[in-house]
Amino acid sequence: MNLYPLALRLEGRRVLVVGGGAVASRRVPALLEAGARVVLVSPSLTPALQSLVDAGKLHWEPRRFEASDVDGAWLVQVAVDDRFAAAAVSAAALERRVFCVRADDRHQATAWTPAVTRHGPVTVAVTAGGDPPRAVVIRDAIREGLLDGTLPGCVTPAVAAGRPAEAAEVVGGGRVVLVGAGPGDPELITVKGRRMLAEADVVVADRLVPGLLLDELRPEVELVDASKIPYGPARAQEEINRIIVERASAGLLVVRLKGGDPYVFGRGGEEAIACAEAGVPVTVIPGVSSSIAAPAVAGIPVTHRGVAHEFTVVSGHVAPDDPTSLVDWPALARMRGTLVVLMGLKNLPAIAATLLAHGRSPDTPTAVVQEGTTASQRTVRTTLGAVTEVASSFRPPAIVVVGEVVGVLP
Structure with missing residues (x-):
């Protein structure tokens, strides 16, 4: 089967999900993350889906499917085990020329949900010719390569050109990211924290930061060892504030890397205040606290x-x-x-x-x-x-x- 790969922009668009069980619980979060206006039709829901309904994140019709439910939908996701009920949904979608994903029988569907991994702005979707286990194995191998830096895709074109991709979205280019490195094991940093290290122009690191994280930095990254800044504690903090503000003001992406979590006795609040006073955008990536x-x-x-x-x-x-x-x-x-x-x-x-x-x-x-x-x-x-x-x-x-x-x- 020859497939035409496509990425859908679903923000603000109606997506119909039929079924309120485990499959729907897996599929709905990604649809919501994409900004879809999800309408779910099912007599009952899992607790996870019920919590989304209670939070106002999706609309629930507590009944069985009706063909008219497909009207106005851009995409239909069938998440029921009953093949006859699923066939009725896909028939209604086919009649209205709306693409339909079926969890029970992909061969009867007009669209497939691939195995997906995300790494910042990079999204990888794998179909593997309709073999889900194989697609998952390939997807996981790609994900590991993106996380450990062995795949070139982990560095975006903007980074390769010397300008961090996320920083480029900010007027003036520069910003500061306060990143919690975790309690000591380098593998306990968050995925997002590790990605920001891969994109950083400048890293200002504390003494308790795992050394292996610093060994992974690109050769051209400026590394500032905050533990070696002279003066007493108060003056040293002033100097750290000056450095991160100065580098960010020059259009660079500055990662302030701290042991544990930036806001648990990490003086991250002081640095956030210094950035705010200087008009420098600052974000926080929490870390695992010791x-x-x-x-x-x-x-x-x-x-x-x-x-x-x-x-x-x-x-x-x-x-x-x-x-x-x-x-x-x-x-x-x-x-x-x-x-x-x-x-x-x-x-x-x-x-x-x-x-x-x-x-x-x-x-x-x-x-x-x-x-x-x-x-x-x-x-x-x-x-x-x-x-x-x-x-x-x-x-x-x-x-x-x-x-x-x-x-x-x-």
């Missing part, structure tokens, strides 16, 4: 049914008795949930003493996780009363988890 990821890979869920219904993340870089501390440590001591302390090794003796003095039991399970999610990860479980002595051999970056969840998993 406050959740490090305990998770160490076998510690920060919440657990019947054990902890809350968790609190605090910075421990300022001691509890320091007048500049914004943390209500006595209140935390009275809470029953999980307490996760970042950047607290240096002040751990004072933190533990404060928690104990305000009511936390010395027998409270406590864990220290050093360099979580990396090959150098090290974990120790102890109690709040003994954690100071145990943690003396640990080095940053490390997090401390206090609460019954520390011992809930085998």
Whole structure:
């Protein structure tokens, strides 16, 4: 069978979906992402589709299909298992000259849904001659090539010409993207974060950023090591702000790469403010925070049914008795949930003493996780009363988890 490949522009156009089961749950999100005005006809819906209806994202007709439902549609998606019902839908579509996709029998359809992968502005669709398993295998191989950079398609023509594709859409060309690199494992950066690194002209990186991510940068990318910027912490942050604003103002795509998430003790808000004040467009790509990821890979869920219904993340870089501390440590001591302390090794003796003095039991399970999610990860479980002595051999970056969840998993 010879096919004519085509990409449809569905924004604002009526698309009819017949069926409210698992197949429709898979197909509808892509139609909505394309901007289609989806009308779904089915006596019942899956919970996922019901949530879309409740959110006003699609229109649902709670009944069986009628031929007139096809009127005004640009595309019909049949997502029912009953071949006789599906045949009735495709017959109505054929009579009205509307392309129809059938989940039950592609040979009776006038259009096929290919196996699709997306990488920024690049969309790849594979049909493989009507062999779905083969199409999926080919699609997955292409997706891996786009993600790891082995396929040239991962660099857009605009990037190859020295001008980032996304930056070109902005007046003046330049912008700043705050990217969370995750907790340490380079594979835990988001797909979008990795794509922005592939398109960046300038990367300003923190000390805790996985080094393998920097090794993947194009040779011509300017790499600024933020950990080596001189001056004290406040002056260094001012210099970082100056650099990202200056480079973006020159028309470059600047990626500010941070460990964890940009807005979890990453001072990303300060950089966003600096960009806004300078009139530089800035966007944020969230990252996996070590406050959740490090305990998770160490076998510690920060919440657990019947054990902890809350968790609190605090910075421990300022001691509890320091007048500049914004943390209500006595209140935390009275809470029953999980307490996760970042950047607290240096002040751990004072933190533990404060928690104990305000009511936390010395027998409270406590864990220290050093360099979580990396090959150098090290974990120790102890109690709040003994954690100071145990943690003396640990080095940053490390997090401390206090609460019954520390011992809930085998």
